[in-house]
Amino acid sequence: MLTPSPRGDVSAAVLEALRTGAAPAAIRASDASGEDDLHLALWVLFELSYRGFEDVDERREWDPDLIAVRRSLEDAFEAELRDRCTPTPVGDDVATAIFAMCEADDGPSLATYVHRHATHEQVEQLLAIRSVYHLKEQDPTAWVVPRLGAGPKAALLELQFDEYGNGDPNRLHHHLFAKGMEAAGLDPKYGAYVDQAPAEALAQNNVMSMFGLQRRLRGAALGHLAAFEATSSLPSRRMAQGLERLDFPPEMVGYYTEHVEADAVHEQLAARTICGALLDDDPHLREDVLLGASVCLDLENRLAGRLLEEWAA
Amino acid sequence: MSGQEVFDHPDVVLCPGGPMLLRGDHVIEGPDGTRHATTRPVSAVCRCDKSAVLPWCDGTHKVLPEKLRPS
Known part of the structure; x- marks a missing residue:
């Protein structure tokens, strides 16, 4: 699989870093231009641990800078879910x-x-x-x-x-x-x-x-x-x-x-x-x-x- | 090592309000004499008699009123 198309600033920064091999821009969940942007970026980062992408170096799975971006996106997502889903x-x-x-x-x-x-x-x-x-x-x-x-x-x-x-x-x-x-x-x-x-x-x-x-x-x-x-x-x-x-x-x-x-x-x-x-x-x-x-x-x-x-x- | 837990792992489990779980390979004979072989490590046998894929469970018990569900 090749990397998908970006849907905003965060996913563009993540995809750019993955495709070029460069460090990702200092970007966080709060920079996301919407749900599409945040979830595409997070999906791409998670995919590195499944089958990966033909146009991305496999070693990026454990790139600390990319993991920092992933953590920020995960934290925002988890907080949103804990806020919205309160089982009785x-x-x-x-x-x-x-x-x-x-x-x-x-x-x-x-x-x-x-x-x-x-x-x-x-x-x-x-x-x-x-x-x-x-x-x-x-x-x-x-x-x-x-x-x-x-x-x-x-x-x-x-x-x-x-x-x-x-x-x-x-x-x-x-x-x-x-x-x-x-x-x-x-x-x-x-x-x-x-x-x-x-x-x-x-x-x-x-x-x-x-x-x-x-x-x-x-x-x-x-x-x-x-x-x-x-x-x-x-x-x-x-x-x-x-x-x-x-x-x-x-x-x-x-x-x-x-x-x-x-x-x-x-x-x-x-x-x-x-x-x-x-x-x-x-x-x-x-x-x-x-x-x-x-x-x-x-x-x-x-x-x-x-x-x-x-x-x- | 001693003191390690021995787990309950029954061959047959009657699920409250739901199917009978059957572990292992079995052949079930239906009321008309038709035989059905299990194909999974665990199979769910219908107990409410309303399944569309008898003798297997298809989840139909969940849409029955409480009193029509198996005990």
């Missing part, structure tokens, strides 16, 4: 609390719109936007593995092994999505649609990277995972039916039908086994787990609100 504590059982939060969430739903109303073109746009994450599905959460004790680590790997195809690359979820994209006539290349992803979608990607890459935020990472899985099974069925209505190819439909069944398992594992085991080890992470769940719901609602408004639904 429900009971003692963390799984009950997470499921209750997800059930109580009455935000706009892209899957419901795709089910009955979206046009072929709108669904292509949505798949392109989703591809930024789905082509690295589950990878951000993999950062959490070495930070856990035996109980939550085994629990997380039980879920992740299924996400990664149980040893069979043909069943690996991000590969299933790539096959669906290709069959649908979309570009299946990793990162192909970053320039088309709105700030709200980049924020969804960034929050997973931030929670995954900062050990301090491991509770939030796993709470986010639980809410993500708990809001996937039923919406995936609506997505599959919407894609069938619009005659999308079986490979693309199949990605979503796989998630109907897989995530009916994963939501139970994530909320009960993974978050439960984490809190057995570290009860003080409970607030962060619920924060992660709340952030997941919040950021999906923001993307849905943005796209449905754009589509004037």
